[in-house]
Amino acid sequence: xxxxxxxxxxxxxxxxxxxxxxxxxxxxxxxxxxxxxxxxxxxxxxxxxxxxxxxxxxxxxxxxxxxxxxxxxxxxxxxxxxxxxxxxxxxxxxxxxxxxxxxxxxxxxxxxxxxxxxxxxxxxxxxxxxxxxxxxxxxxxxxxxxxxxxxxxxxxxxxxxxxxxxxxxxxxxxxxxxxxxxxxxxxxxxxxxxxxxxxxxxxxxxxxxxxxxxxxxxxxxxxxxxxxxxxxxxxxxxxxxxxxxxxxxxxxxxxxxx
Numbered sequence: 001x002x003x004x005x006x007x008x009x010x011x012x013x014x015x016x017x018x019x020x021x022x023x024x025x026x027x028x029x030x031x032x033x034x035x036x037x038x039x040x041x042x043x044x045x046x047x048x049x050x051x052x053x054x055x056x057x058x059x060x061x062x063x064x065x066x067x068x069x070x071x072x073x074x075x076x077x078x079x080x081x082x083x084x085x086x087x088x089x090x091x092x093x094x095x096x097x098x099x100x101x102x103x104x105x106x107x108x109x110x111x112x113x114x115x116x117x118x119x120x121x122x123x124x125x126x127x128x129x130x131x132x133x134x135x136x137x138x139x140x141x142x143x144x145x146x147x148x149x150x151x152x153x154x155x156x157x158x159x160x161x162x163x164x165x166x167x168x169x170x171x172x173x174x175x176x177x178x179x180x181x182x183x184x185x186x187x188x189x190x191x192x193x194x195x196x197x198x199x200x201x202x203x204x205x206x207x208x209x210x211x212x213x214x215x216x217x218x219x220x221x222x223x224x225x226x227x228x229x230x231x232x233x234x235x236x237x238x239x240x241x242x243x244x245x246x247x248x249x250x251x252x253x254x255x256x257x258x
Contacts, residue, residue, distance in 0.1 A: 009028050012025065013058050013063070013099065014060075014061060017058065017061035017128070024086070024087060024097045024098055025098075025099045026099060026100060026101070026102075027099040027100065027101045027124075028101065029101050029122055032101055032126065035065070036065050039052075040054075043056070045064065051066050051067055051069060053065065053066050054066075055129065062129040063126055063129050064128070064129045064130070065125070065127075066124060066126075066127065067123075068125075070120075070121055070122075076123075078194075081196070081197075082125070082193050084198055085196040086193055088170060088198065089164075089165065089168070089193070092157075092161075092189075093161030093164065093189055094164065094165070094189055094191075095127050095130060095191040096127060096128040096189075097125070097126075098126040099126045100125050100126065101124040102123055103121070103123075104120070104121045105119070105120050107119075107120045130183050130189055130191075131183065131184055135177040135180040135181075135182060135243075136178040138182065140177075145246075146243070150186050151243050151244065153187070154188045155243055157188040158180060158190065158239065159236070161189070162232055162233075165190070166229050166232070169199040169200065171196060171197045171227060171232060172190065172195075173196055173231060174194070174212070174217075174235075175232050175235035175236060176216075176239065177239060195212050216238065217235040217238050219231045
């Protein structure tokens with residue numbers, strides 16, 4: 001991408017930060033590299049089993065760039081499903097999606113003593129930056145504590161966000177404290193739609209042979225392979241118990257079941 005095109009993309013992204021009516025868009029890899037200082041370790045703000053999240057500086061604003069790991073089971077169908085869910089989500093209690101990047105380039109690599117042309121894939125997602133970290137950070141350390149008013153506000157916000165998702169036929173499937181971000185006003189924002197499913201308008205369930213989700217927040221009946229909106233409600237109940245008691249809302253038996 002030439003300098004003029006990259007500057008244009010940069011301006012579009014910066015404009016999006018201050019105008020919530022602008023829809024998410026495709027973003028060039030060169031831009032995401034530039035705003036994260038080439039995905040520098042100093043810019044890392046989060047790390048999970050499937051991705052690393054970097055802080056990106058865009059003019060006077062800040063974004064979060066999620067860079068997915070390139071794994072053997074990484075497929076464009078799963079990436080596409082996540083984007084489809086994110087494009088349908090626009091609510092104050094869900095993290096705002098700004099754009100995506102699906103870049104594949106050929107690169108010479110050594111394989112079994114020979115140099116072969118290999119596809120290097122980069123799959124990235126860009127979101128608003130939510131400054132107060134995740135709910136997990138605020139309830140894992142009992143010494144930090146949360147005022148009851150704040151706890152109520154967080155629970156109410158999560159419920160409203162989840163209600164919005166279900167009204168739009170989206171099952172999150174990985175609702176947990178580390179996937180709920182908190183802004184400057186401690187307003188919760190549901191994040192990470194990597195496992196989510198979009199249902200049709202008349203669809204209330206789906207069947208899967210793959211166990212997905214996080215142990216402790218995963219409803220026991222999911223072992224049957226049935227995906228329904230109730231799975232998210234179970235996870236919500238566990239989270240509410242944690243917020244109210246400061247302790248894990250699930251038992252050791254639940255942990256062993258996973």
